[in-house]
Amino acid sequence: MTQLTLGSLFDGIGGFPLAAIHNGVIPLWASEIEPFPIRVTQQRLPGMLHYGDITKLDGAMLPPVDIICGGSPCQDLSVAGARAGLAGERSGLFTEQTRIVKEMRDADGTRGISDDLRRPRYMVWENVPGAFSSGEPKGADFKRVLEEVCGISEESVSLPGPPDGAWTPAGLIMGEGFSVAWRVLDAQFWGVPQRRKRIFLVADFAGRSAPQILFEQNRLPGYSASSGGQRQGTAASAPGCSDPPGGTGPIGFDGYNGDLTGEKAATLGVNCGMSTGRNGVLTAFAANQRDEVRDLHDVAAAL
Numbered sequence: 169m170t171q172l173t174l175g176s177l178f179d180g181i182g183g184f185p186l187a188a189i190h191n192g193v194i195p196l197w198a199s200e201i202e203p204f205p206i207r208v209t210q211q212r213l214p215g216m217l218h219y220g221d222i223t224k225l226d227g228a229m230l231p232p233v234d235i236i237c238g239g240s241p242c243q244d245l246s247v248a249g250a251r252a253g254l255a256g257e258r259s260g261l262f263t264e265q266t267r268i269v270k271e272m273r274d275a276d277g278t279r280g281i282s283d284d285l286r287r288p289r290y291m292v293w294e295n296v297p298g299a300f301s302s303g304e305p306k307g308a309d310f311k312r313v314l315e316e317v318c319g320i321s322e323e324s325v326s327l328p329g330p331p332d333g334a335w336t337p338a339g340l341i342m343g344e345g346f347s348v349a350w351r352v353l354d355a356q357f358w359g360v361p362q363r364r365k366r367i368f369l370v371a372d373f374a375g376r377s378a379p380q381i382l383f384e385q386n387r388l389p390g391y392s393a394s395s396g397g398q399r400q401g402t403a404a405s406a407p408g409c410s411d412p413p414g415g416t417g418p419i420g421f422d423g424y425n426g427d428l429t430g431e432k433a434a435t436l437g438v439n440c441g442m443s444t445g446r447n448g449v450l451t452a453f454a455a456n457q458r459d460e461v462r463d464l465h466d467v468a469a470a471l
Contacts, residue, residue, distance in 0.1 A: 175230065175288070177222055177238035177265050182209040184237035185216060199225060199364075221331070222264045227271025232287040236272075238265045239294035257425050265293065266316045273320065273373065283345070284374040290381075291317065293369040297352055300335040300367070313369070314348065320333055321346040321373045340379045346371070347378035 171331040174188045176198040182205075185195030197217040200206050206218055219225055241258035270293050276286035293313070303309035311329045322343060328338070337352035348371045355364035373379040 172235060173233040174235045174237060175233040176216075177236065177268065178240050178261070179205065179209065180239070181205045182194075182213055182216075183239075185209070185213055188235075188237075189213075193235065198230055222261065222268070222436075225264075225268055227268040228275035230268070230272060232272065232276065234287055235290045235292065236265070236269050236288045237292040237294075240265060242296040242298070262293070262295075262313065265291075265317060266320060270320050285437075286374070289372065289374050289375070291320070291369075292369040293317070293371075295367050297337070297365050297367055300337075305329070307335055314341065314350075317348055317369065317371050318343060318346070320371070338383075342376060345375070346373050347376045349378040349382045351382050 172193045174185065174193050174195045176182065176184045176195060179185070179198035179200040180202075182198065185198065188195045193211060195216050197219055198209060199222045200209070201218050201221050209216060210218070217231075219230065223245070230270060240262040258287075269288055271289060273286045277283075299313065301307060307329055311327055315325050315327050318327070318397055325343075327341070338350065340347065340349040348369065350369040352365050353368055354413045355362060355366070368382065370378045370382045372381070
């Protein structure tokens with residue numbers, strides 16, 4: 169199997185490239201502007217190229233990679249800040265990440281490469297849970313994040329917001345030929361001695377593997393139980409939950425992380441307003457007091 173490659177935006181001291189190496193992915197290049205973090209990664213990852221300021225990058229000119237990762241600045245989204253949201257100068261840089269991904273994929277298109285083979289195929293975004301409540305009305309910024317990401321595959325995507333601005337800590341969108349999933353993970357379940365929750369969003373622009381990547385890692389092609397097995401904090405199929413025929417619908421899972429308590433319900437299957445006129449599926453999940461996540465596919469639609 170050909171090794172996957174990665175480009176890291178808002179690279180910092182190379183957290184995503186380090187994770188990539190531990191999982192057999194090759195980090196080819198990074199974008200960072202702070203001198204000290206750049207020196208760290210140049211020392212630790214000497215084979216990784218550096219391209220500097222993200223606002224000055226042209227995606228069409230970057231070396232193609234399979235995965236683009238980035239944790240855009242969180243200061244304007246955090247509940248500890250002034251909450252300027254995506255309109256803020258720092259957190260608004262998120263749109264540079266989607267711009268670059270789209271430019272890279274469009275460049276592949278001009279080379280005659282079909283949609284399913286264009287790169288990057290995958291995108292990962294990380295940020296603070298404050299993104300769920302940021303914006304006006306409440307939660308509008310995360311809605312925009314989802315629309316920007318889905319818009320890489322489908323132009324003019326319009327998604328409904330959640331009831332009362334209450335985004336659930338895990339969910340997925342199944343579009344026409346693409347998928348997007350998000351989940352809140354807590355560092356305390358991944359070997360770090362502190363409670364540190366972060367949103368992780370995964371997009372597959374040429375398939376429906378996003379929920380498998382984020383929720384059911386042991387079902388991905390090439391997974392070997394002997395090579396690591398299931399670790400604390402990773403997800404597995406929930407008892408009694410199975411994929412619908414064709415694997416195109418909501419996927420249930422057990423997890424360890426989430427912000428909701430009790431049995432609170434949220435948004436379910438809706439028309440995502442794709443430009444093709446076809447339906448996408450927006451699915452919500454809820455977590456109980458033990459931080460176990462369940463699929464809400466059996467709850468009546470709220471919109």
